[in-house]
Amino acid sequence: MDAVLGQLYAGISLGSVLLLIALGLVLTFGQMGVINMAHGEFLMAGAYTAFVVQQVLDSAELSLLIALPLSFLVGGLLGVLLEVTLISRLYHRPLDTLLVTWGVSLVLQQLARDIFGAPAVEVRAPAWLQGNVEVFGAPFTTGRLFIVALALASVAALSLVLRFTSLGRRIRAVVQSRGLAETSGIDSRRTDRITFFIGSGLAGMAGVALSLIAATQPYMGQTYIVDAFLVVVAGGVGQVRGAVLAAFGLGVLQAVFAYSQSVSTAKVLLLLVVIAFLQLRPQGLFSVRTRSLM
Amino acid sequence: MTTANRWRGRAGVLGGYAMALALLFGVAPLVLTDFRLRLLAQFLCVAMVAVGIGLAWGSGGMLTLGQGLFFGLGAYIMAIYLQLSDAGPGGRPAFMVTGSGVPWWWELFRSPVAAVLGIVAVPGLLALLLGLGVFRRRVKGAYFAILSQASAAAFALLLISQRSTIGGSNGLSSFRSFFGFALRDPVNRRMLYFIAAGVLVAMVAIVHQLRRSRYGELLTAVRDGEERVRFLGYDPALVKVLAYGVAAVFAAIGGALFVPIVGIISPNNVGVVPSIGFLIGVALGGRATLLGPVLGSLAVSYAGSTLSENFESVWIYLQGLLFILVVAFLPAGVGSLPGVIRRWASARSGPRGPDTAQVPEGPPMVDDPGPAAGAAVVRTGGV
Numbered sequence: 232m233d234a235v236l237g238q239l240y241a242g243i244s245l246g247s248v249l250l251l252i253a254l255g256l257v258l259t260f261g262q263m264g265v266i267n268m269a270h271g272e273f274l275m276a277g278a279y280t281a282f283v284v285q286q287v288l289d290s291a292e293l294s295l296l297i298a299l300p301l302s303f304l305v306g307g308l309l310g311v312l313l314e315v316t317l318i319s320r321l322y323h324r325p326l327d328t329l330l331v332t333w334g335v336s337l338v339l340q341q342l343a344r345d346i347f348g349a350p351a352v353e354v355r356a357p358a359w360l361q362g363n364v365e366v367f368g369a370p371f372t373t374g375r376l377f378i379v380a381l382a383l384a385s386v387a388a389l390s391l392v393l394r395f396t397s398l399g400r401r402i403r404a405v406v407q408s409r410g411l412a413e414t415s416g417i418d419s420r421r422t423d424r425i426t427f428f429i430g431s432g433l434a435g436m437a438g439v440a441l442s443l444i445a446a447t448q449p450y451m452g453q454t455y456i457v458d459a460f461l462v463v464v465a466g467g468v469g470q471v472r473g474a475v476l477a478a479f480g481l482g483v484l485q486a487v488f489a490y491s492q493s494v495s496t497a498k499v500l501l502l503l504v505v506i507a508f509l510q511l512r513p514q515g516l517f518s519v520r521t522r523s524l525m
Numbered sequence: 526m527t528t529a530n531r532w533r534g535r536a537g538v539l540g541g542y543a544m545a546l547a548l549l550f551g552v553a554p555l556v557l558t559d560f561r562l563r564l565l566a567q568f569l570c571v572a573m574v575a576v577g578i579g580l581a582w583g584s585g586g587m588l589t590l591g592q593g594l595f596f597g598l599g600a601y602i603m604a605i606y607l608q609l610s611d612a613g614p615g616g617r618p619a620f621m622v623t624g625s626g627v628p629w630w631w632e633l634f635r636s637p638v639a640a641v642l643g644i645v646a647v648p649g650l651l652a653l654l655l656g657l658g659v660f661r662r663r664v665k666g667a668y669f670a671i672l673s674q675a676s677a678a679a680f681a682l683l684l685i686s687q688r689s690t691i692g693g694s695n696g697l698s699s700f701r702s703f704f705g706f707a708l709r710d711p712v713n714r715r716m717l718y719f720i721a722a723g724v725l726v727a728m729v730a731i732v733h734q735l736r737r738s739r740y741g742e743l744l745t746a747v748r749d750g751e752e753r754v755r756f757l758g759y760d761p762a763l764v765k766v767l768a769y770g771v772a773a774v775f776a777a778i779g780g781a782l783f784v785p786i787v788g789i790i791s792p793n794n795v796g797v798v799p800s801i802g803f804l805i806g807v808a809l810g811g812r813a814t815l816l817g818p819v820l821g822s823l824a825v826s827y828a829g830s831t832l833s834e835n836f837e838s839v840w841i842y843l844q845g846l847l848f849i850l851v852v853a854f855l856p857a858g859v860g861s862l863p864g865v866i867r868r869w870a871s872a873r874s875g876p877r878g879p880d881t882a883q884v885p886e887g888p889p890m891v892d893d894p895g896p897a898a899g900a901a902v903v904r905t906g907g908v
Binding site: 340495501 | 672674680747842845847849
C-alpha cells in the first residue's frame with residue numbers, strides 16, 4: 232500500500248511540475264497558436280534567477296520569497312521581448328515560429344552555459360522545504376508538496392483572472408474569435424503581449440520551484456519541455472482544465488509505468504498512450520470548439 | 526510551356542545531374558584527402574535525411590521534428606548487423622558481457638539480406654503506422670510536430686535504457702567490416718563514399734520525379750489546402766503518409782550508411798536535438814526546392830564540423846541565429862535573399878504590404894484549428 236501511495240505521490244508531484252510548465256504554454260498556444268520552444272529556457276532563466284538571488288541574499292527563506300515574484304518578472308520580460316521582436320512578425324506561420332523559438336532556445340542555453348557554466352549550480356531550499364510529511368501514512372517531501380501547492384495556486388489565480396477580470400475577458404475574447412474581438416475594440420496585439428508575459432512568467436516561476444527539487448543547469452528546460460508539450464496536446468488547446476487533467480494524468484501514468492517498468496520504458500509507453508488517446512480525441516481532452524478558456 | 530522551353534528545361538535537368546555526378550564522383554575524390562572524403566561521405570548521409578525532410582516538410586507541409594527516430598532505426602539495424610558479422614557465425618558482440626546468446630531481435634538481422642530489408646522495411650512500416658494513426662485523425666500542424674518530436678525523445682531514452690542489449694548511451698561502435706569488406710582499408714572507405722554519393726543522387730532523382738508527378742501536385746495541394754483536397758475526393762492522409770514514409774526510409778538509409786562511415790552510432794545522434802538539427806540545412810537551402818535541402822544540409826554540416834572542433838559555443842550561437850534569421854526572414858531559403866532585398870528596396874520607395882507570396886506554408890493554424898473547423902466548413906458548405 233505504501234508503495235502504491237508513494238508512486239501516486241511521485242506521479243502527483245511530477246504532474247504538478249508538468250502543470251506549472253504547461254500552464255504558460257497552454258495560454259500562449261491557445262491564444263496565438265504559437266508553439267514556443269524557448270518556454271523551457273524561460274523556466275531555466277527562472278531557476279537561475281533563484282540562484283542569483285540566493286547568492287546575493289544568502290538566506291534560503293528570504294531568497295525564495297523574493298525569487299518567486301522576481302522570476303515571474305524575468306520570465307515574463309523575456310517572453311515579451313521574444314514576442315515583440317520575433318513572434319509578432321510570424322503570425323499565421325505557427326510552424327516557423329516553432330523553429331525560430333528553437334533557435335532562441337539554443338542561444339539562451341548557450342548563454343546560460345557561458346555565464347553560469349555547464350555543471351549544475353545548487354539552490355538551497357529553506358529548511359521547512361527539506362523535510363517529510365506523512366500523508367495517509369506515506370511520506371511526501373515538503374519540497375514536492377510546495378510544488379503541488381504552487382501549481383494549484385497558479386491554476387486558481389489564472390482561472391480567477393481569466394474569469395473575473397477585464398483582462399481575462401479580453402484574453403478569452405481573443406482566443407474565441409480574434410476578428411470579432413478586434414471589431415469590438417479590443418487591441419488584440421496588446422492582449423497577446425500580456426498573455427505572453429503571463430505565460431512566460433509562469434514558466435519563470437516554475438523554474439524557481441524546480442530549482443528546489445532538481446538540478447539547476449542550462450539544459451533543464453529541455454528535460455521537461457517535450458513532456459509539457461504532450462500535456463498541451465493531450466489536454467486540448469487553450470484549455471486550463473484540460474491541462475490540469477492531462478498533467479496529472481500523464482504524471483501519474485508515468486509514475487505507474489515507471490514502477491512496473493523502467494523510467495525510459497515509461498516514457499515510450501506514455502507516448503503511445505498519448506497517440507492512442509489522440510485517436511479517440513484528436514483535439515485533446517476538451518475540444519477547441521468549447522468557447523471558453525475555463 | 527512551349528516545346529522549346531520544355532526541351533531547354535530537360536537539358537538543364539540532365540546537365541544538372543551530369544554536373545552533380547562529375548563533382549561527386551570525379552572532382553571530390555581527386556581533390557580531397559581520404560580524411561576529407563570520409564567527412565564528406567558523412568555529410569552526404571545527413572543530406573539524405575534532408576532530402577526526405579524537403580519532401581515531407583517543403584512539399585508536404587509536415588514539419589517532422591523526429592527524423593532521428595528513423596535515422597536511428599536504420600543506423601542501429603546496420604550496427605547490429607555489422608556487430609554480428611564481426612562476431613562471426615553464432616558469435617556475440619564483445620560489449621555484451623553478461624548473459625548468454627544475443628537477444629532474439631538481434632538474430633533477425635544476422636543475415637545481410639535481412640539487415641538490408643530491415644533498414645528499409647522497419648522504418649517504412651513504422652512511419653506508415655504512425656502516419657496513418659496521426660493523419661487519419663487529422664492531427665496536423667504543430668500537433669504533428671510535437672508528436673514526432675516526442676517519438677524521437679522516447680526512442681533516444683529507450684536506447685539509453687538498454688545498456689546490456691544495445692550499448693546504452695555509449696551506443697554501438699568499433700565495426701571491423703562492411704559486408705565482408707574490411708573497414709580499415711582506405712579503398713573500401715572510398716567505396717563507402719561512392720555508395721553514399723550514388724544513393725544520394727538516386728534519392729534526389731526520386732524526389733525530383735515525385736515532385737513532377739501528379740502525386741507531387743497533390744502533395745503540394747494538401748500542404749496549401751488540405752480541406753479542399755479532401756472535398757475534391759482525395760484522401761489527404763494517404764498522400765501525406767506516402768511522403769512521410771519516403772522521408773522515413775531516406776532517413777533510415779542515411780543512418781545505415783552513417784554507421785560504417787563514421788564508425789559509431791549512439792543515442793546522441795537520434796534524440797530531440799539532432800532531429801531538429803536536420804532541419805536547419807533544409808530551411809537554409811530552401812525547403813520547397815529540389816536541391817536546396819541537399820546543399821543547405823551540406824553547408825550546415827561543413828560549418829558545424831569546422832566550427833564545433835575549436836569554437837563549440839560559437840557554433841551553437843550560429844546555429845541558433847541561423848534558425849532565427851533564416852526561418853523568420855528567409856522562409857524560402859537563402860536563395861531567396863536577392864528577391865527579399867529587392868522587395869525590401871522597392872517597399873522603401875513605394876509603400877506596400879509585406880509580400881508573403883513566396884512563403885511555402887500550410888494553412889495558418891489560427892484560422893484552422895483542426896477537425897472542428899473542418900466540420901464547420903462542411904456544414905457551411907452544405908448550407
